[in-house]
Amino acid sequence: MDYKHIAQELLQAIGGKGNVEEAAHCATRMRIVLSDERKVDQAKLDGMDVVKGTFSTGGQFQIILGSGTVNEVYKELAALTGKSSDIQAKDVSKAVPKKLNPLQRFVKLLSDIFVPIIPVIVAAGLLMGFNNLLTAQDFFIEGKSLIEAYPNITDLAALLNTFANAAFLFLPILIGFSATKRFGGNPYLGAALGMLMVHPDLLNGYEYADAVPKEEVPVWKIFNFEIERVGYQGTVLPVLVSSFVLAKIETFLRRRVPSFLDNLVTPLLAIFITGVLTFALLGPFTRNTGNLLTDGLVWLYDTTGMIGGAIFGLLYAPVVITGMHHSFIPVETQLLADLAKTGGTFIFPIAAMSNISQGAATLAVLLLTKNSKIKGTASAAGISALLGIVEPAMFGVNLKLRYPFYGAIIGSAAGAGFVSLFKVKAIALGAAGLPGIISIKPGSITFFIIGMIISFTAGFLATIILGKRSDK
Template identity: 75%
Template sequence: MNHKKIAKEILTAIGGKDNVSAAAHCATRLRLVLNDESAIDQGALDNMDVVKGTFSTGGQYQIILGSGTVNEVYKHFATMTGLSEMSTKDVKEAGAKKLNPIQQFVKMLSDIFVPIIPAIVAGGLLMGLNNVLTAQDLFIDGKSLVDAYPNMADLAALINTFANAAFVFLPILIGFSATQRFGGNPYLGAALGMLMVHPDLLNGYNYADAMLKNEVPVWHIFGLDIEKVAYQGTVLPVLAASFILAKIETFLRRIVPSALDNLLTPLLSIFITGLLTFTIVGPLTRSAGNLLTDGIVWMYDTTGVIGGLIFGLLYAPIVITGMHHSFIAVETQLLADIAKTGGSFLFAIATMSNIAQGAATLAVLKITKDAKVKGTASAAGISALLGITEPAMFGVNLKLRYPFIGAIVGSAVGSGFVTLFKVKAVALGAAGLPGIISIRPDKIVPYIIGMAVAFAVAFTVTIVLAKRAAKKEANIRKEGIVA
């Protein structure tokens, strides 16, 4: 493989070196920030055997080349463009400047929540394991495994403690990540998160009950009554508090003399932010967060199957825009408040969309005679079934159009089905076949059936549309010959 020639052909196809403002590569893709994406010769890229697919997201134009190839091509590409070695983070920052305000907001949420997902996933999956041990009728009629085998009770209790940790102390994780994203010291953000879940405060989960009993503890300070209530399982309060903390710290760094900076800046930052959090910011955002959660649950319960159908139909188009990253914050809140919400319905709908995208891609694999498309579709289809849809969606389905239509139809039907049976997840995870472990034990069977429905509908619709497209093309050719 002539990597230098490939790099030259790609550079020509994307409009030359003057059209490239930033470039890096990950394990499989060239990640480019282009001055004008309309200058791309998409046909030329599609005809290159080495190019497995292309897509544009987050201000970046990405070209899928595959591991082992992309790094070699990038070396020559960087030399030809005159760009120095850049990291994917550098390219992300360059690409973010091209985003509109809404896209920038979504990217901000993504930057905050993506780093903490492993901790939430670990806790959620442990919660799912605990549910397997304690759920009645899952394996034994009228009993749970713990009921049948009492010696497993302590194991279930231990797993439950491990599972709850990430959600009980969620403000610490978000405080660290959010403060860092907003330009402050992440360790001050973590300290703020610790303050918001301090054991001296009333546990946030007991706040509603304490209010009904008029037993909410307060601080009496200079005539003010400040509620001593923690923020376990909340998202909005710590996001707002972290933003304020970062801005106060940044301001103080500019005005406090350097000799006193390390002493006064952390002290004043935490004190002022903490005071604002417990007097104004926390109560307001707690109420806003409760309204948001209640609104989402109400919408889900009210719209039912119709809402599931519409959401499933729109999920993949939302992914194309990148707006799906904003769902991470919503899912985190749903899972943190699982006693009220019962879990996240978004996960099940995301799974239906991913399965449908994979099914449509595998349908293309079955009917196409193009060797290059077959090679891309086989790997991309399996990847989508496991929860990673970008190669399938951007590399196959959107290019051919009809598989994408088949996929969103399959997603809509599957999403309507899982909504009918109130399928919800108790953890974040891979939204695909491996996601079974993330689902509430009593909803695993409907979840599996939903995946089968989404797959079957997407696969069938794609085959039908492919045959119609082929027949239409044949008629056009026939008419042209007759003419």
């Protein structure tokens, strides 16, 4: 491909150099913040063979080019616009907030905090999945687990369990670093705050619920005040709120402490003040709030069952279009961090049903359409969606033609209703598609596979029916 020529055509189609505020790319898409999206020549973009689809969300105009191609085109576009070609140096979010409403800004805030730590959560969760495969009864051998049948791999399972638990055990450190950085504070102070919240001298947060009825919760007694000496292992909301307070206190102090004392006084006071507020006020309140939220979600899922799951499955893809699905990340993180109580996350299996159905609808288009460009896009995008990368299928084919999108959400609702009926949950995050099997709780894998078959079949057939009707 002549990447330079492609970049020149793209730049002309999006309104020229002067219309580009910021630009970056992800695995498959160019992500551009434009001064005025009305200047985009959509017809020209649609006519380019290399463009698999376009959409605008969250203040960014995104052009789907495909893996590999997007990297090379971005380099040429960066040279033409004078932007840095180093993706690590790009931060398109700086130009986005003014284009977003308050709800979108909040979702983006959560995304900025949690997206950087997703790889850690995914790795830990998958390791947990491998451990469960080794220790699950009746999964491979009737009446036994693999470690019971082969005792020589017992220590391997123990090692996997230790590696898997680390990220969730010290989750406040990861969130503290990422959140404090996002709120404008020193991320290393945020990490230190997270360390305070999981210090081994504290009562382990997982043991708190058992210690309360026994009146065995340790406390600090300071000036006739009692502060519970309890850790926050596996929590999300307490460290989020505390990180915000830390960043604001640090910013306040840096503006007022003389420069020659800044490096000494500011970190000391910021950590001490935030630490006291965390254990005395913020932590207990947000822990209870987080517990209510988690319990409410679990209750809602258990109560609504198949109907609730089907509705969620029907709405999941429309939510993805708005970008609001990023708000699910902290919820899933909390559900996974408290596996003993929640049993895992029900959101991941439903997301997988949605992606499988989107892929099925796209492959149905491959059979129906006579347009060679759409065929070329649909073949690759459909397989990609089945593997968990859904944007090329959803935005490049299904939304553009509409009827495949309707077929896809019908299939998603059918599959999501089925997995919800059998309480399928994931114990890890990962690719929400065929590879997602390893993320599912061992006892539910069969139901998850059946759910994917239902989702694929229903999405495929619904698209075929809707497609034939749309031709009449």
